Amino acid sequence: MKIKNVTIKNFRSLKDVEIDFDDITTFIGPNGAGKSTVLRALDWFFNGAKAGSLSEEDCSYGAVNTAIEVRVVFTELTATDRQALGKYVTTDMETFTAWKTRTPDGVETLSANAKGYAPFTEIRNTPNATAKRDAYKKLRASSPELDLPSANTGTAVDDAMTTWESTHPDQLENVPEVQTNFFGFNSNSKMSGLFDFVLVTADLRASEEAQDAKSTVIGRILERSIDRSTVDAEVAEIVESSRAEQQAIYDRAFGEQLGKITNELNRVVKGYTPGRSVSVRPADVELKAPRTTFQLSIVDGETETSIDRQGHGFQRTLLISALQMLAQSGTAGDEGAICLAIEEPELYQHPIQAQAFAKVLRTLTEDESNQIQVMYATHSPYFIEAQKFHQVRRLTRSSDIQPEVSIHAATLEEVKSRLNGIIKPSSVESQLDGTISNQLSIAVFADRVFLVEGTTECAVFYGLGDREGVGSLEAAGISIVPVSGKMNIPLAHAILSTLGVPVYAMFDADLGFEDRASSAGKSSEKIEEERKGHISSNRKLLRYFGYPEADFPMEKVGNQVAILEDHLEDHLHKNWPSWTASLQELETSTGISARKNQEAYRTVTLRSEGPVPPVFQAVLQAVQVRA
Structure with a gap:
């Protein structure tokens, strides 16, 4: 699965733009044209809360009464993609469309096109079971030719519509289905393991990305390269054994004393409240087995230091190297795709290193066995090949009071x-x-x-x-x-x-x-x-x-x-x-x-x-x- 096309509406400087994507897409243009805004809009689409919640300040030029919307069309769907997405991608569909919206009242919704019978859409979107049942009954009465079965509960209505759609595929079309939990690209949902979007901003610190955490670059590499389950299970057994031994020590050390206290206390309590008693014993020991974690540091000769003590150039080199390894070590799932979005990839880089980085990533994307997509926002010619001019997206901005951004491609x-x-x-x-x-x-x-x-x-x-x-x-x-x-x-x-x-x-x-x-x-x-x-x-x-x-x-x-x-x-x-x-x-x-x-x-x-x-x-x- 790869990104084919993106539409962004009312997001910062981008009022309404549509962008086609290639295996490598290079965004160029003057400062303030909106190159980085494209990448950040996609980061919000894919990573949601991790990318930060949006506010009215993210609306284009104060258009707070208009929704913010990012729509993504995916192509090159694999058999795994189709199986995971189910009804959202039928055998006759070459693409899959999904979008994310922030309404003027601040509510974020996630939507996707599913194959369905259009008149059922309004019924499915009704606010409660009673309204759903009444709407379904009304459709049965107005369209007897559909031969819909009776249904007296909201669940029965859903089952009846799904069954009807499965037996009438010729009458189905793309219909929007709104769910707040559809995407969850980084959680256990339909898109999990299918597509992984990684944004490297110009101000991203290598020391942060080198932490062994789920969302960091190093964390993703370790997650795909190392199986911690066996070790974590063994550690859990040790912790449980330690907990049991500690509990036994408490019982042995305090059992007799606490028994006396319990008896004396119950003797007094029974004088006030017959039929109930108390028990005094050592509290249960709470020990939780830690997850195996790893630490990355820099060795320079005989000196070992943390990453944040290194210069900007080395930190950026480390980050770029980690990205390269991330792309090479495997994609989001066994057959999933990974997209690297990099803001100013030339930052802090020696020209030869920048050229080498551009060449390596281009080679990775050109390998058809990889499901890798790359996009840059750059000011450097090293990340452009004239023979690949069709991969360039040039952004320009009008000089109006409320300037509009235009996307140029050839x-x-x-x-x-x-x-x-x-x-x-x-x-x-x-x-x-x-x-x-x-x-x-x-x-x-x-x-x-x-x-x-x-x-x-x-x-x-x-x-x-x-x-x-x-x-x-x-x-x-x-x-x-x-x-x-x-x-x-x-x-x-x-x-x-x-x-x-x-x-x-x-x-x-x-x-x-x-x-x-x-x-x-x-x-x-x-x-x-x-x-x-x-x-x-x-x-x-x-x-x-x-x-x-x-x-x-x-x-x-x-x-x-x-x-x-x-x-x-x-x-x-x-x-x-x-x-x-x-x-x-x-x-x-x-x-x-x-x-x-x-x-x-x-x-x-x-x-x-x-x-x-x-x-x-x-x-x-x-x-x-x-x-």
């Missing part, structure tokens, strides 16, 4: 559809596996993205931004992303824009390619082949951005894309002479070639005198304003 099918007629569907995956994947993992975190062909454009425009204040583009949340060739622009643009990232792009039409090809000594056949390639690429790019097609389009700065007639360096040499002079001075002073050197181009752009070419100023403005 599927491979959606991206291929946007690229129809531009890139062959079979080529999309291969392009993702190329150099574009190295850039997308960072680009998805940007507030705005500027897509360019290569590192030259990237360096020059970062340098132009520096002229307004060093690092000004980065400070504005703008990321310039080189995609290694203009025909990679549509794919990157399609993915980012589908994820809700504002995107601006720029490419050059390579009008001067023929002169460069001739200077390089290329044959006429090669030049003609190159011409066809440029024409094809230019037309596809214009088609993608909705412009009239042309072999070699003219220079243009539009709302979505800027087009240069020829490559950037040619434009710099022709329109910004001081830039070329500054580059030559840098090469002379350093004694190295600065051609295509990204840092050199950024420095030269910052230091060059003279007016910046108008087209570059227009592009920079478009990136900052329209992107």
